[in-house]
Amino acid sequence: MILTRHKCMQKERIQLNELENEELIYVYAFLPAQEASSEKITGIKGIDPNNEVKFHTRTELTAVICKVPATDFAEENFKQNVENIKWLQQRASHHHELMNTLHDKFTILPLKFGTIYENEERLEQMMSEYYEQMKTILEEVQDKEEWNLKIYSDPQVFSKKVLEENREIEAKKKEISELSKGKQFFARKKLDQFITDQIKAETEKKCKEVHDKILKFSQNAEVKKNWEQKVTGRDDEMSWNCVYLMETGENVEAFTRLVEEYQKHSVEENEGLLFESTGPWPAYHFANFKCLTNSVKS
Amino acid sequence: MQTESLKNKDVSLLDILDAVLEKGVVLRGDITISIADIDLVYLDLRILLSSVETLMEARKKPGVMEMEQKIKEAERGVAGYGTETDTVSE
Numbered sequence: 001m002i003l004t005r006h007k008c009m010q011k012e013r014i015q016l017n018e019l020e021n022e023e024l025i026y027v028y029a030f031l032p033a034q035e036a037s038s039e040k041i042t043g044i045k046g047i048d049p050n051n052e053v054k055f056h057t058r059t060e061l062t063a064v065i066c067k068v069p070a071t072d073f074a075e076e077n078f079k080q081n082v083e084n085i086k087w088l089q090q091r092a093s094h095h096h097e098l099m100n101t102l103h104d105k106f107t108i109l110p111l112k113f114g115t116i117y118e119n120e121e122r123l124e125q126m127m128s129e130y131y132e133q134m135k136t137i138l139e140e141v142q143d144k145e146e147w148n149l150k151i152y153s154d155p156q157v158f159s160k161k162v163l164e165e166n167r168e169i170e171a172k173k174k175e176i177s178e179l180s181k182g183k184q185f186f187a188r189k190k191l192d193q194f195i196t197d198q199i200k201a202e203t204e205k206k207c208k209e210v211h212d213k214i215l216k217f218s219q220n221a222e223v224k225k226n227w228e229q230k231v232t233g234r235d236d237e238m239s240w241n242c243v244y245l246m247e248t249g250e251n252v253e254a255f256t257r258l259v260e261e262y263q264k265h266s267v268e269e270n271e272g273l274l275f276e277s278t279g280p281w282p283a284y285h286f287a288n289f290k291c292l293t294n295s296v297k298s
Numbered sequence: 299m300q301t302e303s304l305k306n307k308d309v310s311l312l313d314i315l316d317a318v319l320e321k322g323v324v325l326r327g328d329i330t331i332s333i334a335d336i337d338l339v340y341l342d343l344r345i346l347l348s349s350v351e352t353l354m355e356a357r358k359k360p361g362v363m364e365m366e367q368k369i370k371e372a373e374r375g376v377a378g379y380g381t382e383t384d385t386v387s388e
Contacts, residue, residue: 089311096314113318148313224316231312243317284317 022070025117028053028095029064029102029282030109030127030134036062039105047094048072058124061134064102065123073116082114103282107142109134110282137287144219145248146286147255147279151210151240153203157272162198169195206273207240210262217254220245222285236274243285252280 026047036055044053046066056063071077081087095113102108117123127134163169169191176187215221226238246252259275266273 088315092314092318093311095318099318148317227312227316278313281317 023067026066026068031106033062035106109287141283145280150276152236152274153239154272158199203239217251218244218246245286
């Protein structure tokens, strides 16, 4: 009994030692090898501060990588680390800043945070396996950038509008007040739901109108989930959250102008909409392909 | 409109996480994370590596009477839109 336990402990120690010496490969992005050969990146600290950012080229593709210790990035350890907000904040910010630098210089296929390969062979295997797919994506995102638009709506302005435009609500309320107490409760709930739905429909209609116009000068779009008020910590409601892929230059300028016009109009007419856009982002949302996030077992 | 250039680093951590995390930022249950420069961030980072789980709809919807009260207040300028958002966005 004691012997077995002793053996187990020895085994654990060996595994830990193995992990300490083991290095994994963190991958930021892929770019055409041709572009990579024209410009060097040297002396940039990687996501692991002890290692630099490097290019790893295989035929026509170049991966932007950094060696990382398995103690930080092997699956189980990584899972624990991302729950530490300080750890995550530093790494995610680094990932984002480096991606911006790359995006400034090259056509890139940006990867999500935490894409890790076990070794160079696995990385190269993946690069040849998905070569065609990556090439297509790189062509799609060339000379383009991503912009995020969030539209917030003031619930007070919209509920006022809904109450004004739906005369039957007033009549229904009167009807309800004449009902018995028990019936009143459910009738009110129903009416509440009706008003809430109307408000939602009204804000969605407005946002969709803006969205449709933006689509005219964007190459791709992905509607994202609205953040709840708990997340935003704001009093107004997020009613639209969408990312657009746009050509750098004229398209982006048109987008900015359009959003500015809508904002101005909303203020003048007291429409209760607040527009917030961020960009340019690398095309994070338009560079998706399956099987990229093979995490490594520890 | 507020247009934030990514180059001036003013984009919030939440925005960055929503872009760079595999599944974006999702709220689940009561996971609350507090950071120095950001008031409160509710994240579910577990979804990074596990499958999607049921999200909790915790927000209480105001009733008709409450809403009417709010509108009346707004009309009296007690809780104007402009002033409120100004304080929030700061």
